[in-house]
Amino acid sequence: MKPAEKSLPQAKTVDLGVAAWSAFLRTHATVVRRLERAVEAQTGLPLSWYDVLLELNAADERRLRMQPLAERVVLSRTRVSRLVDEMVGAGMVDKLPDPADRRATFAAITDRGRKALRTAAPVYLAGIEEHFSSHLRRKQLETIRDGLEQVLAAHHAAE
Amino acid sequence: MKPAEKSLPQAKTVDLGVAAWSAFLRTHATVVRRLERAVEAQTGLPLSWYDVLLELNAADERRLRMQPLAERVVLSRTRVSRLVDEMVGAGMVDKLPDPADRRATFAAITDRGRKALRTAAPVYLAGIEEHFSSHLRRKQLETIRDGLEQVLAAHHAAE
């Protein structure tokens, strides 16, 4: 075996990381699918719509420009552009011009959108609970939350 | 405030679960994208191809039928069917009939596939390390691995 090099992780550590990552990927595939189906079946709202409504509702003045909205829902700006158009068609979102910058467009949640969000929220929360959180102990949830936030922070720092 | 109902999670617990789930989703989106790009740029191998090669190589006799392969790489059987066809075109996988069941098809890794896998493996492992594990402490990795495996086990049990 090759002599250890500076700051090179040991084999056991690599395995642990891979095992955690593997579990992470499989969990994502499994839980996202089930959650998506459950929420959509019970509320008629796709998960992506729910996310958009959630972010808009939580935003200042209940509206956001496209790019910031895309970042918050973790989708491409392109995708969000189309998503918002569909939701305008469904009357859940309005597109408003920004008087301060005529390039920009605000997406604003409508009353109908807020109503849909209020209906869907408990279903969504229950879904997260049922398909994810309920299988974990409080301590584990804390570690997962904090650990993954660390990972995200590192990525954002590195840009 | 409403009196607590039987086995209903408290608000704080719900929030914790949602926070963990939120971090989970954002981490997945961020890390998968970066990892995928890094591995593909350095090895020319899409992540899905790598996964297929990995599972085939680890399988008994280095081959698997389509359905079991799909389950292991966490994709639909449909998708795997097309994936394997592409990889046959690239000479990394062979499709072989199963003499015991003429409906079935084996996907078997070829020498070229094994070579590609050997080349890509260190890049992939380093990518996981760089984009994921290195930002977490050993203890956190263990908790994440074990916790998510619990979630998966519960889902498989519920089926």
Added chain:
DNA sequence: GCAATACATGTGCGTCCGCACGCATCTTAC
């Protein structure tokens, strides 16, 4: 003031993915 640049957004297009369906084969009940 104006050209050069940066920025916010929308659109054409290709990729990845899974569902619905169909075909061939195997298994089971009789």
Added chain:
DNA sequence: GTAAGATGCGTGCGGACGCACATGTATTGC
């Protein structure tokens, strides 16, 4: 033995997604 159902797989099709590019607007350097 055979009809009915189950199983393994491939394909047509449409949805979700993001990249490259185009358009219109703001900002900056001079």
